[in-house]
Amino acid sequence: MIDEGRTKRDATEGDGFKLAASNDPAGEVSKVGENSAADCGSGAGLQARGDAWQAWMRDFVVAVAVSAFIILFLYQPVRVEGTSMLPVLEDQDRLFINKIAYRVGEIHRGDVVVFQFPRDHTKSYIKRVIALPGDTIRIDQGQVIVNGVTLHEPYVPLRYSDEKSVPEMVLPPQQYFVLGDHRSIASDSRDFGTVDRDLIYGKAEFVYWPMEQFGAVR
Numbered sequence: 737m738i739d740e741g742r743t744k745r746d747a748t749e750g751d752g753f754k755l756a757a758s759n760d761p762a763g764e765v766s767k768v769g770e771n772s773a774a775d776c777g778s779g780a781g782l783q784a785r786g787d788a789w790q791a792w793m794r795d796f797v798v799a800v801a802v803s804a805f806i807i808l809f810l811y812q813p814v815r816v817e818g819t820s821m822l823p824v825l826e827d828q829d830r831l832f833i834n835k836i837a838y839r840v841g842e843i844h845r846g847d848v849v850v851f852q853f854p855r856d857h858t859k860s861y862i863k864r865v866i867a868l869p870g871d872t873i874r875i876d877q878g879q880v881i882v883n884g885v886t887l888h889e890p891y892v893p894l895r896y897s898d899e900k901s902v903p904e905m906v907l908p909p910q911q912y913f914v915l916g917d918h919r920s921i922a923s924d925s926r927d928f929g930t931v932d933r934d935l936i937y938g939k940a941e942f943v944y945w946p947m948e949q950f951g952a953v954r
Contacts, residue, residue, distance in 0.1 A: 820916035833938035
């Protein structure tokens with residue numbers, strides 16, 4: 737299960753910069769023009785600070801606008817709740833999901849997807865796609881067999897496997913069979929059935945926190 741964290745957004749300011757004052761190459765001014773030169777320098781300093789403030793505000797607004805665009809239309813941060821996707825995803829991992837991947841592309845076997853729980857659309861689950869529409873699938877004592885071929889699943893360590901079986905079935909159009917990587921504890925299509933295409937709204941892309949988990953989701 738995941739916590740979408742829609743109301744919390746982290747914004748990072750752009751790199752700061754300094755304006756360096758240049759020295760008069762002559763190194764001297766006439767005594768008559770000393771006050772005038774000082775006044776001019778003071779005005780230039782105020783103008784420089786004003787320009788720097790405007791540039792900072794401009795960069796900040798642009799950064800916020802770009803971040804908002806990315807979060808609203810491209811990526812969304814979510815938090816994993818639970819251990820059904822161990823060892824790839826751990827409880828409380830933070831990751832980004834791609835929200836447009838399946839608007840413009842296809843869902844593939846092996847993708848880790850986020851979807852609305854079929855029995856309660858207020859909840860979101862994260863699982864791995866195992867079989868696609870039109871596939872024939874059965875599970876024989878933990879061995880997943882798709883279209884007559886036993887799947888090689890390196891993401892399921894032996895200690896997380898189980899011996900559950902599922903009778904053979906052919907997936908209807910727009911239906912996907914999903915499983916958790918931690919097979920011995922996961923609630924997935926073995927329990928709640930297939931997931932409709934319309935309920936799948938994101939592809940897990942990469943973990944950004946904690947740092948030791950940082951990297952692409954595979």
